[in-house]
Amino acid sequence: MELLFMDPVFKEAIWGGTKLRDVFDYEIPSDTTGECWAISGHANGMSRVAGGRFDGKTLGELWNKEPEIFGNYPGSQVPLLIKIIDAKNDLSIQVHPDDAYAGEHENGTCWTANRVQKLLSDTMQKTRQKWRK
Secondary structure (H helix, E strand, C coil): CCCCCEECEEEEEEEEECHHHHCCCCCCCCCCEEEEEEEECCCCCCCEECCCCCCCCEHHHHHHHCHHHHCCCCCCCCCCEEEEECCCCCCCCCCCCCHHHHHHHCCCCCCCHHHHHHHHHHHHHHHHHHHHC
């Protein structure tokens, strides 16, 4: 099997910078490029294969038409998004619960600062307990 090389997808943001160009030598679209989606199966920025027999095909196309490339992994979409983030400013903490947890504990995607703090605190306590064992 041949290696697949991807053309990255770039996302601009007001907090983005130029390190993706300056450090990683990517040709970025602007001086406010915040994210490089290096390998992406996400519908909002699907990676395309660069070269080889699958040149120009998206990961989604390969997922659907060539599932053996992915070891016939189950699912309807590529479960992969690898990012390199360039934040020239500090960013807020973001919490993305899975659908089951969000459905049970929240009524939407908006989380209060108190809820985020409690979740982080609970997670840190559980992690400390595991390390002490």
